[in-house]
Amino acid sequence: MRKxxxxxxxxxxxxxxxxxxxxxxxxxxxxxxxxxxxxxxAVAINAMLAVVGPVILITTMAIGLLSLADDLSFSKLFFVALGVGLILFGIYK
Known part of the structure; x- marks a missing residue:
């Protein structure tokens, strides 16, 4: 398993x-x-979950983007960041 x-x-x-x-x-x-x-x-618990989802999304996207930063051009990174921003905009607005 370790291998x-x-x-x-x-x-x-x-x-x-x-x-x-x-x-x-x-x-x-x-x-x-x-x-x-x-x-x-149940509504209070669900409200607390509304914080967890976006935090996990932003963190996983940040890890992925940092690891891809060498392989992608600046314009492609811009479009990925714009997409994440639009997702967050859609969540909170």
């Missing part, structure tokens, strides 16, 4: 690890909603 993990790029491993963390937070929130069995508490 397999050593073959994976560290940036890809970091991005996947953050996604696993995000998934475990989401699953824990769903379980807490079922345990509390209250609409007000």
């Amino acid at each position: 397999w993990l050593s073959l994976i790029e560290t940036s890809v491993l970091s991005m996947a690890g953050l996604r696993f963390l995000s998934a475990s937070i989401e699953l824990t929130a769903a379980i807490l909603m079922l345990v509390f069995n209250d609409v007000k508490k």
Whole structure:
């Protein structure tokens, strides 16, 4: 198993690890909603999850962009950053 993990790029491993963390937070929130069995508490838990999603998105995109910075031209990086900005704009507006 260690040989397999050593073959994976560290940036890809970091991005996947953050996604696993995000998934475990989401699953824990769903379980807490079922345990509390209250609409007000479920809405509060869901509101806290609204922060987790964009933070994970920005962090994973930052890791990916930093690892691709040498391979992509400035104009391509600009368009990727613009796309991320539009996604965040769509989330918050």
